[in-house]
Amino acid sequence: MSSLLKASNVESYIGLYTILHDVNLEINKGEAVALLGRNGAGKTTFLKTLMNLVSTRKGSIELEGRSIVGVPTHKIAKMGIGYVPEDYGVFDALTIEENLRVAMWKEDKETLERVDSVLDLFPDLKVAYKRMASTLSGGQRQMLSISRALVNENRIILIDEPSKGLAPVVIEKLAHALKAISKDATVLLVEQNFAMACAVADKYYIISEGRTVNNGDIKDLMQNKELQHKHLGVM
Amino acid sequence: MMITKDFSKKRLIILALLLAGLSVIPHVSGLSTITLFSRIFIMAIYAMSYDILRGYMGFINLGHAMFFGTGAYAVGVMFRNFGSTLPVFLIAIVFSVVFSSIAAFIMGKIVFRSGGKGPVVVVAGAMTTLALGEIVRHTAERWRSVTMGADGLSYRIPEIFSNRILFYYYALIFMIVMTLVLRQFVLSPTGRVLMSIRENEQRAEFLGYDTQKYKLIGLQVAGIASGLSGVMFGVLNRFANTELLSVQQTLNALLMTLVGGTGTLYGAIIGSGFVNIVQSQLLNFRSVHPVFERWLLFFGAMYVIVVIFMPRGFVGLYYTLTDKQKAKVQKSAVGKS
Numbered sequence: 001m002s003s004l005l006k007a008s009n010v011e012s013y014i015g016l017y018t019i020l021h022d023v024n025l026e027i028n029k030g031e032a033v034a035l036l037g038r039n040g041a042g043k044t045t046f047l048k049t050l051m052n053l054v055s056t057r058k059g060s061i062e063l064e065g066r067s068i069v070g071v072p073t074h075k076i077a078k079m080g081i082g083y084v085p086e087d088y089g090v091f092d093a094l095t096i097e098e099n100l101r102v103a104m105w106k107e108d109k110e111t112l113e114r115v116d117s118v119l120d121l122f123p124d125l126k127v128a129y130k131r132m133a134s135t136l137s138g139g140q141r142q143m144l145s146i147s148r149a150l151v152n153e154n155r156i157i158l159i160d161e162p163s164k165g166l167a168p169v170v171i172e173k174l175a176h177a178l179k180a181i182s183k184d185a186t187v188l189l190v191e192q193n194f195a196m197a198c199a200v201a202d203k204y205y206i207i208s209e210g211r212t213v214n215n216g217d218i219k220d221l222m223q224n225k226e227l228q229h230k231h232l233g234v235m
Numbered sequence: 236m237m238i239t240k241d242f243s244k245k246r247l248i249i250l251a252l253l254l255a256g257l258s259v260i261p262h263v264s265g266l267s268t269i270t271l272f273s274r275i276f277i278m279a280i281y282a283m284s285y286d287i288l289r290g291y292m293g294f295i296n297l298g299h300a301m302f303f304g305t306g307a308y309a310v311g312v313m314f315r316n317f318g319s320t321l322p323v324f325l326i327a328i329v330f331s332v333v334f335s336s337i338a339a340f341i342m343g344k345i346v347f348r349s350g351g352k353g354p355v356v357v358v359a360g361a362m363t364t365l366a367l368g369e370i371v372r373h374t375a376e377r378w379r380s381v382t383m384g385a386d387g388l389s390y391r392i393p394e395i396f397s398n399r400i401l402f403y404y405y406a407l408i409f410m411i412v413m414t415l416v417l418r419q420f421v422l423s424p425t426g427r428v429l430m431s432i433r434e435n436e437q438r439a440e441f442l443g444y445d446t447q448k449y450k451l452i453g454l455q456v457a458g459i460a461s462g463l464s465g466v467m468f469g470v471l472n473r474f475a476n477t478e479l480l481s482v483q484q485t486l487n488a489l490l491m492t493l494v495g496g497t498g499t500l501y502g503a504i505i506g507s508g509f510v511n512i513v514q515s516q517l518l519n520f521r522s523v524h525p526v527f528e529r530w531l532l533f534f535g536a537m538y539v540i541v542v543i544f545m546p547r548g549f550v551g552l553y554y555t556l557t558d559k560q561k562a563k564v565q566k567s568a569v570g571k572s
Contacts, residue, residue: 051441077443089441091434094427102427103442148442 003062004029004186005050005156010059012049018057019045021210027156027203032182034201034218035190036232042210043190044086047158051076051083063155078105082149086160086190088141089148092134096125096144099133103148111151118147121177139170146177156186163193175199194232198222206231257407261400270471273403275504275511276410277467282491282503283417284460289489290498291421292453293433295361297485298368301338302458304375304480306331306465311475312381314390321393324470331462339458342367343451365482372480387476396470409467410504413460418500420456429453433498461488490534493541496548505549513537 003026010023020042027033035043048054050061056069068076077083091099100118104111119126122143128136133144142162149157162178163171171193178200181187191197197204197218204221206214208231221227261269281303288294309327317323345367346360375382382388396402420426428449431439436446469475478484487510495506517530527533545552 053437053441072445073437073440074443074445077441083441085438085441089435089438091431091438093434094430098427098430101424102431102439104424105443107424152443 003027004031004064005188006060006062007046007050008060010046010049010061011057012045012054013057014045014054019054019210020049022212023049023059023207023210024212025205025215027186027188029155029186031203032187032189032201034197034204035188035207036192036194036197036204036221037207038231038233039192041207043207044160045210046207047083047085047160047188047190050081050158080153080155082152082154082157084142084145084149084157084159084162086164088138088145090133090136090141090144093132095132096129096136099144099148100151103151105152110153114153115147115151118150121180122147137170139166139174142166142170142174143177146174146181150181150185154185156188157181158188158190160190161192162189163191163196171196194228258404261403266399269399269403271511271515273399273406273471274468275508276406277464277471278487278491278511279410279504279507280413280417281461281464281468282488282495282507283414283500284457284464285485285488286492286495286497286500286503287417287421287429287453287457287460289492290500290502291426291429291433292450293357294450294454295357295364296342296454296457297361297365297482298342298371299364299457299461299488300480300482300484301368301371302331302335302461303465303468303484303488304475304477305334305338305371306462306467307469307472307475307479308375308382308388308465309334309462310392310466310469311388311390314392315388319391319393321395324393324396324466327469328463328466331466332459335458335462336455338371339455340451342458343447343454347447347450368480368482368485372477375480376477382475382477385477387474387478389474392470392473402471406467406471409463413463414500414504417456417460421500425449425452490538490541492548493538494545494548496550496552499548499550502548502550509549510534 005025005027007023007025010020011018012020023042023046025033025035035046037043045054049056050068052068052071052073059069061068063079063081066079068079071079091102094102100115101107104115124140125143125147128140133141136144146159146162149159159178162174166174175196178187178189182200187200189197189200191200201218204215204218205212206227213231214227257272260272284302285296285299288296288299309331310324313323313327313330317326342364346363376384378384396405421429428439428444431442431444432446432449439446439449465479468479491506491510492503493506494509495502495504514530514534517527517533520527541548547555
């Protein structure tokens with residue numbers, strides 16, 4: 001299988017501080033990969049590095065063989081990387097409809113059909129279609145943020161901690177939707193909620209103190225209590 | 236976003252009545268009222284052009300008058316040198332569009348160059364536009380052979396515009412056409428991207444938009460609209476001076492936008508009406524008491540009052556009141572059920 005996204009020996013920094021020291025990751029087309037690790041391990045920074053929101057000092061990042069290091073963020077997005085940030089990233093002063101429409105690069109038949117299927121996935125958004133994003137709950141905002149990344153034909157979707165701060169019932173709904181999404185799309189999911197990661201992903205990478213320290217099949221990790229305890233703090 | 240594509244029947248009826256009322260005004264009013272209304276229509280477009288920047292892009296341009304003033308000078312200089320004819324007027328329009336487009340492009344390239352975000356960058360950008368605007372104003376002041384410097388430039392206008400009643404209708408048509416064009420612009424995909432930039436530029440970037448390019452487009456559209464309103468103002472005024480290029484002129488646009496309601500487009504029309512009528516009344520009161528000579532003092536106070544008590548302007552206030560009313564009706568309906 002050809003690799004869709006490949007990061008090798010990535011080192012990135014914010015201001016004077018080096019956050020990522022040596023991150024290696026490879027995702028193949030159609031895979032759903034979970035990036036796991038404790039708080040402050042560098043998971044979010046890695047996603048931001050992929051989007052060039054954080055600068056890369058060393059190493060290489062390739063999307064289907066093309067380097068994306070130093071490429072402006074908007075061009076990376078246009079190359080087919082959809083990004084769902086940790087803080088949802090929705091536009092509060094716009095309605096759900098406007099948030100989705102602003103994310104569309106074209107308003108052709110295919111895109112509109114994609115929007116319809118996204119709304120089928122998240123019926124809560126359909127009900128509140130004309131409502132301002134500022135009036136939505138945390139779960140609805142997360143759904144909107146994920147939906148926005150799905151309206152275009154992206155090659156890979158980066159999702160940063162979708163379960164953060166949400167009620168268990170909402171997390172369950174989201175996990176169900178993300179599982180459905182991962183059937184058709186390539187997903188890189190950053191997640192602290194181990195159960196959610198297991199429900200969505202096929203593979204995993206563990207990141208610790210800015211370094212990838214382990215990777216493999218998520219089913220193996222589910223069996224390996226010692227590894228879970230050591231790197232994820234799962235009791 | 237307060238502007239929508241939908242036009243309800245009620246809205247259409249109100250608009251039709253308003254238009255009918257405005258069409259009657261020249262036949263029942265004196266010359267000064269007709270001129271005042273023509274001014275309101277033209278300044279509404281100038282304010283609307285500023286609203287594109289402030290309300291839809293979140294960009295504070297303190298040099299915005301350069302487009303407006305240059306538009307007024309374009310007709311003045313051309314009428315003086317090439318004759319007061321309709322073809323010369325059309326050439327002045329073309330000149331204004333080309334100049335505004337190029338000047339906005341240069342301004343944008345300088346101001347948006349840093350590409351940074353946050354309040355510091357907004358203030359730095361505003362200061363840069365102020366400096367650019369002042370450069371243009373000083374150049375106009377020094378270039379006496381063309382602009383007549385601080386004394387200003389008076390000129391004759393084509394016969395077709397000399398009838399004040401007819402010009403009232405031209406100004407009204409100008410306002411309607413430009414409002415429709417700008418409305419279409421803010422409702423277009425480009426307009427939506429500009430709003431997303433206003434909300435959060437970085438988010439717009441990771442959705443795949445080259446925000447610098449879109450901001451340049453927004454600035455050019457606003458510059459052209461401002462320039463065209465300047466052309467019309469030049470014809471109405473039959474006089475152009477460097478005041479039209481000054482920061483005071485930019486602040487007028489800001490005040491009209493604030494009073495009417497930023498990010499609403501139509502608010503600019505209400506703001507223009509309110510500010511121009513108040514200004515005209517204050518000037519009339521000069522004969523009553525000398526304090527009204529200092530009408531700018533009242534304007535300053537108005538800025539403060541609007542910012543404190545009506546931060547979303549008249550249109551914003553209207554939406555707040557109607558939202559409250561709707562909520563009240565819904566609450567009582569729930570109570571009854």
